[in-house]
Amino acid sequence: MKKFSRAVLCGFLGAGLALASCAPASSGASGSSGGSGSGSPDAPYTSGDPESDTLVVYFSWSGNTREMAEYIAEATGGDLFEIVPEDEYTAADLRWTDENSRVVQEYEAKQAGTLEDVALRDTTADGWEEYDTVFIGYPIWWYDAAWPVNTFVKANDFTGKTVYTFCTSSSSGLGNSTRNLADMAGSGDWRDGSRFSSGASESAVVAWLEEAGLIA
Ligand SMILES: Cc1cc2nc3c(=O)[nH]c(=O)nc-3n(C[C@H](O)[C@H](O)[C@H](O)COP(=O)(O)O)c2cc1C
Numbered sequence: 001m002k003k004f005s006r007a008v009l010c011g012f013l014g015a016g017l018a019l020a021s022c023a024p025a026s027s028g029a030s031g032s033s034g035g036s037g038s039g040s041p042d043a044p045y046t047s048g049d050p051e052s053d054t055l056v057v058y059f060s061w062s063g064n065t066r067e068m069a070e071y072i073a074e075a076t077g078g079d080l081f082e083i084v085p086e087d088e089y090t091a092a093d094l095r096w097t098d099e100n101s102r103v104v105q106e107y108e109a110k111q112a113g114t115l116e117d118v119a120l121r122d123t124t125a126d127g128w129e130e131y132d133t134v135f136i137g138y139p140i141w142w143y144d145a146a147w148p149v150n151t152f153v154k155a156n157d158f159t160g161k162t163v164y165t166f167c168t169s170s171s172s173g174l175g176n177s178t179r180n181l182a183d184m185a186g187s188g189d190w191r192d193g194s195r196f197s198s199g200a201s202e203s204a205v206v207a208w209l210e211e212a213g214l215i216a
Contacts (some may be wrong), residue, residue: 054078058137064168064198086119118148121160123155140169145177158188166193
């Protein structure tokens with residue numbers, strides 16, 4: 001095992017990351033494909049409420065972040081946009097203890113500064129210009145935002161928008177993920193939102209939105 005994998009593995013275990021947390025949740029995960037179950041080729045990416053000024057963008061593989069995104073959309077009346085990689089991650093792709101897996105190879109490339117942006121099915125949310133408030137949610141991968149989110153962030157102009165990040169993880173916080181994404185975007189007023197544990201309740205999400213003054 002390379003030095004890298006051992007260090008990473010120890011880091012995760014130290015952080016309390018259980019293998020089970022990497023397993024796809026029941027929501028839509030099937031066969032060898034990942035948890036982006038709602039992102040089937042025919043599924044609409046936006047829920048299409050033209051009255052809303054809030055958009056909730058998220059990437060989720062095993063469904064935890066999707067659940068939080070849905071709670072936020074419900075509480076704020078926002079629309080949903082799911083980030084779906086063109087080449088969706090399989091369970092084998094996300095085996096972070098396997099140094100030959102896609103995610104470990106990508107992580108190594110990220111650390112080396114050579115990671116290419118993950119191509120997405122769609123980087124354009126209908127009515128993007130109309131949204132004032134954008135929530136962006138992702139799982140934490142190695143203490144940072146899961147990188148499929150980067151492609152969406154780089155592809156869109158956040159000028160005039162307030163952006164709240166949120167994440168799910170086994171134990172890590174948002175870390176520098178908000179700052180890193182803000183730098184990639186180069187525009188917008190980016191703010192640290194909240195980290196939720198996998199399977200956090202709707203009331204925890206609503207409590208955060210109320211505390212942050214984002215809903216009355
Ligand atoms: C490749 C990979 C790396 C991860 N890295 C971390 C980490 O650094 N810290 C942490 O607390 N959890 C880590 N996790 C756990 C996920 O952040 C957590 O299970 C998350 O809720 C998954 O979200 P999802 O269901 O929306 O995909 C990692 C999971 C995977 C698959």
